[in-house]
Amino acid sequence: MTDTVTHRLPMILDEVEAVRVDRISPSYVRVELGGPALADFGVDGPLYDQRIKLVFPPERGTPSFAGVDESWLRSWWQLPVEECGPMRTYTVREVRGTGRDTRLVVDFVLHESDGASGPGSAWAAGARVGHRVVILAPRRGHAFGGIEFVPGRAGRLLVAGDETAVPAACSIVADLPPDARGAVFLEVPVAADVQPLLAPPGVEVVWLPRDGAPLGSLLGPAVLAHLGAAPVIEEPVEVDPDLWETPSYSSSGEPVEDGRAAGGRGVQDLYAWIAGESGVVTALRRALVNELGMDRRQVAFMGYWRRGVAMRS
Numbered sequence: 001m002t003d004t005v006t007h008r009l010p011m012i013l014d015e016v017e018a019v020r021v022d023r024i025s026p027s028y029v030r031v032e033l034g035g036p037a038l039a040d041f042g043v044d045g046p047l048y049d050q051r052i053k054l055v056f057p058p059e060r061g062t063p064s065f066a067g068v069d070e071s072w073l074r075s076w077w078q079l080p081v082e083e084c085g086p087m088r089t090y091t092v093r094e095v096r097g098t099g100r101d102t103r104l105v106v107d108f109v110l111h112e113s114d115g116a117s118g119p120g121s122a123w124a125a126g127a128r129v130g131h132r133v134v135i136l137a138p139r140r141g142h143a144f145g146g147i148e149f150v151p152g153r154a155g156r157l158l159v160a161g162d163e164t165a166v167p168a169a170c171s172i173v174a175d176l177p178p179d180a181r182g183a184v185f186l187e188v189p190v191a192a193d194v195q196p197l198l199a200p201p202g203v204e205v206v207w208l209p210r211d212g213a214p215l216g217s218l219l220g221p222a223v224l225a226h227l228g229a230a231p232v233i234e235e236p237v238e239v240d241p242d243l244w245e246t247p248s249y250s251s252s253g254e255p256v257e258d259g260r261a262a263g264g265r266g267v268q269d270l271y272a273w274i275a276g277e278s279g280v281v282t283a284l285r286r287a288l289v290n291e292l293g294m295d296r297r298q299v300a301f302m303g304y305w306r307r308g309v310a311m312r313s
């Protein structure tokens with residue numbers, strides 16, 4: 001690992017290494033990533049669901065970022081994956097330390113036991129102190145994007161997701177003001193994956209361990225029941241693996257300013273942030289927007305992964 005930052009890109013792009021690795025529960029490995037480049041890590045405001053990119057070691061070669069500029073970055077992304085390494089998206093669960101001792105905590109879901117491995121999960125399963133990855137993350141003082149939790153003046157919050165969204169949801173809850181009101185629903189593979197989570201008194205946290213039940217079968221009905229709707233979720237026929245519907249971006253191309261009245265019964269004054277497997281999120285989106293009449297400006301629906309599909313960078 002280089003000792004100093006060797007380029008002036010408006011983001012952190014460098015190698016970092018695992019400085020601590022903990023198997024925190026059956027489905028999660030928590031890795032603290034450290035390195036001199038992280039001294040410049042910073043966002044303008046709360047972290048909320050700040051996403052980062054991690055690039056796992058390529059089959060050939062060792063990355064070097066000395067003197068790189070944005071044109072280099074664009075060509076690097078076009079290299080075959082064997083040369084640049086597979087890139088995946090993760091969440092900053094927490095920032096620890098300061099200055100050159102800054103560490104970013106990343107909670108990786110281990111999904112090998114589902115019979116579907118991937119480079120991210122495999123790296124985390126074998127991670128040891130000293131193992132390296134390349135990180136793309138916000139550099140203090142520069143716009144990076146990657147925070148989708150924007151509740152504005154909504155009076156009530158709904159945060160819901162599966163195991164991949166737990167790191168983001170926990171970070172969002174940690175950053176809520178003490179007078180926040182709302183509910184958080186988190187579906188995890190097994191009861192032992194439930195984490196201690198301190199929320200403001202007006203925010204109810206409901207953990208939904210599947211313990212063998214099908215993915216998404218608890219989350220959808222729990223969210224709908226909370227909103228006073230019939231807890232029936234229809235399996236979507238078509239699913240966009242890259243589902244991303246926020247006020248600032250629509251993967252389906254839907255207009256955000258749809259002029260719809262601001263919410264039907266049960267969803268007035270509500271802001272909803274929902275992330276997880278794309279099919280599960282698609283079904284919830286349909287129920288909340290089409291059936292309950294939620295205003296598209298008051299939602300963030302994000303496919304964090306898709307069953308049977310390896311994520312692209």
Ligand SMILES: Cc1cc2nc3c(=O)[nH]c(=O)nc-3n(C[C@H](O)[C@H](O)[C@H](O)COP(=O)(O)OP(=O)(O)OC[C@H]3O[C@@H](n4cnc5c(N)ncnc54)[C@H](O)[C@@H]3O)c2cc1C
Nearest residue numbers: 090091109111116118119120121305306307308309310311
């Ligand atoms: C904004 C954002 C933030 C995210 N934050 C996190 C985070 O903090 N922690 C985290 O673990 N993930 C997070 N994810 C999800 C993560 O990027 C995906 O799960 C990704 O597919 C993992 O890459 P992989 O290399 O392990 O598997 P891939 O190579 O992408 O996929 C290989 C196979 O594994 C399956 N698969 C992928 N993920 C899962 C899973 N969770 N359970 C079961 N099967 C799976 C795929 O369907 C595919 O069949 C986030 C995604 C986004 C978009």
